[in-house]
Amino acid sequence: MARRTFVKVVAEFSREGGITPLRVEWEDGRSFEIDRVLDVRRAPAAKAGGYGTRYTVRVSGHETYLFEDEGRWFVEARE
Amino acid sequence: MRTVLHSDLNNFYASVECVYEPKLRAVPMAVCGDPEARHGIVLAKNELAKAAGVKTGEAIWQARQKCPKLRTLPPDFKKYLRFARMMREIYADYTDFIEPFGLDEAWLDVSGCHRSGEEIAGELRRRAKEELGLTLSVGVSFNKVFAKLGSDMKKPDATTVISLDNYREKVWPLPVEELLYVGPATKRKLQLRGIRTIGDLANCDVGILRGALGKNGEMLWNFARGNDCSPVLSEGEAAMVKSVGNSTTTPRDLVNDRDVYLVLLVLSESVAERLREQSLRGGVLSVSVRDCELNTRSFQRKLRRPTALGEEIAAHARELFRERWYWERPIRSLGICMSGLESLADGVQLSIFPDADERRYDIERAVDDIRRRFGHGAISRASLLADRRINEINPREDHVIHPVGWRG
DSSP: OEEEEEEEEEEEEOTTSOEEEEEEEOTTSOEEEOOEEEEEEEEEOTTTOOEEEEEEEEETTEEEEEEEETTEEEEEEEO | OOOEEEEEETTHHHHHHHHHOGGGGGSOEEEEEOTTSSOOEEEEEOHHHHHTTOOTTSBHHHHHHHOTTOEEEOOOHHHHHHHHHHHHHHHHTTOSOEEEETTTEEEEEOGGGSSOHHHHHHHHHHHIIIIISOOEEEEEESSHHHHHHHHHHSOSSEEEEOOTTTHHHHTTTSBGGGSTTOOHHHHHHHHHTTOOBHHHHHTSOHHHHHHHHTHHHHHHHHHHTTOOOOOOOOOOGGGGOOEEEEEEEEEEEEOSHHHHHHHHHHHHHHHHHHHHHTTEEEEEEEEEEEETTOOEEEEEEEEEEEEOOHHHHHHHHHHHHHHHOOOSSOEEEEEEEEEEEEEGGGOOOOOSOHHHHHHHHHHHHHHHHHHHHHOGGGSOOGGGGGOHHHHTOOGGGSOOOOOGGGGO
16 A cells, blocks of 8 residues: 655746646655656545645656645655 | 436545545445434445445444444545535536536536437546546436436446336336335325336326325326426536534533523534635524424524524524524524525625625634634634533534435
8 A cells, every 4th residue: 555645846837827846855855856747637546545636747767646635745655 | 309417426425535545445434424422323335334234324323233343434524525516527528507416416418419428427437437536326318317217226336328218127117216206205105006116106097196196296107207307407506515504412401592592603603604614605594403302393494685694693593593492391402504505606696785794704704714723712702701611512623414315
């Protein structure tokens, strides 16, 4: 099972109203650059539980999900 | 020929909880209200609890007898409303004719879509699963009554088509109480006349039904034969919520008007706060009173204009109580419920004295704000200081939302 883990996110807000997450920062200080956002849609976080706008992002070659729910961002962390 | 869908979100409250906590899918679980603190009821349950025989509406202790390991969760109405709204947005991609039936059900008229009802039903189910993590049962038919029957036939996550060609085989063998508006009393009257299935009803002489049930008899006869031409209404969001209410069992029995007024004030304020939170106003007030021997009475009144002001609700509640209650016994619990709701999002009738009204709303909104930021006890009415114990009731945090199945 995965665990819902809230993270700090650095994002860009475009003139058109779009939000592009650029970097994810973990509690322990590690930070990951987001290379690309591949998809954005509303979706449940099936593994960890939760709901929100789901960003499919590529981080150092790996595809993963980043969720935004009412202003808070979270990832599904492996337990 | 119309194409009408009836869409039903399976085990709605319980399913939403599972979206947030997927582990709950693996254990029997029920969302339970706790209206009287001393005995809660099951509002919704997941598939495992259903398999163990847990029924919506029964008391938690009854459910626990059948299913000792039942996990119970308190309801989180805000979450459910959010998901109901998102589902509605999905419906709106297909049609404007959306008639909600509580939070978890809706009729859709998709006649103008140039696609088959079954195809749309499949797409709705796929999208609900992908976008919301919920499953739907959808009935597809040529009228509302059969569409609703269809959505009840196969659960969860299924489509049932009832067409002109197959309704005799699919609908007629069903027991008559499956039909919309056939409650226990009607069922009894029909059974006395040997009518047990919907087919019996359809093939019965309409004169007999008219004699037994009056105009309703003829209506049911038509329903059973597929002659239901009631339109799918294009209804606003307010129709999703039927009522907002609150009740409480007081720490001690209430013995005089003054006691009651205090409790009514607390309840009115919390109902009003919730109405405002959802941008709703209520036009019909009911006050329910349960005495120490557990007899319940309830009184109702239509207000001159809909309101979401605690003070106004409390004033009406006091009046209603004074007119109708004669103090035969002390009171154990009190409830207030507002129905006849309209949503500000759908437009409202304005008052001819808008300024005075607006000021009162401003005051109550300011109180909402303070409570949201600093807690419920941060501000309260001086009159409530008269009895600290009554003031300790915090109905805002332990209210209950009745499922639609309770419409009776």
